[in-house]
Amino acid sequence: MNRLILPFVRIFRFYYDGFSSMSWWGKRVWIIIIIKLFLIFIVLKIFFFPDFLHRKYKTDKQKSEYVLEQLTKSK
Template identity: 45%
Template structure:
């Protein structure tokens, strides 16, 4: 059973490998897609989403108090 699963994975891999070999415009589009994903996940994460509990609160007691207060806070919009 494992051998059959392994052979199916190999066939799928070679199917995509041969398909991407013959692409001309597709290769450039895939490069653009990967560059965009890199920018979204790496660059934005580093520069825009750097705030976390460790940068705001220094002790674990402060962190737990913040979470506890926000869990008990009533929703004002209701």
């Protein structure tokens, strides 16, 4: 069991040591990057990519049939 956990602990320590010894400027840059990623993946998904299938169809079978129909439909 220890052999499985040890690599993850070493990776965590590597990043923890790197971020804790980072300069003030580097920490600010990472904060900006994290905020931008949050905006891209969370806010934009909520407002611009609504769950179309959930609103239109009730069951998983109906959803899968619709997706299959759209994928195999010839134009």
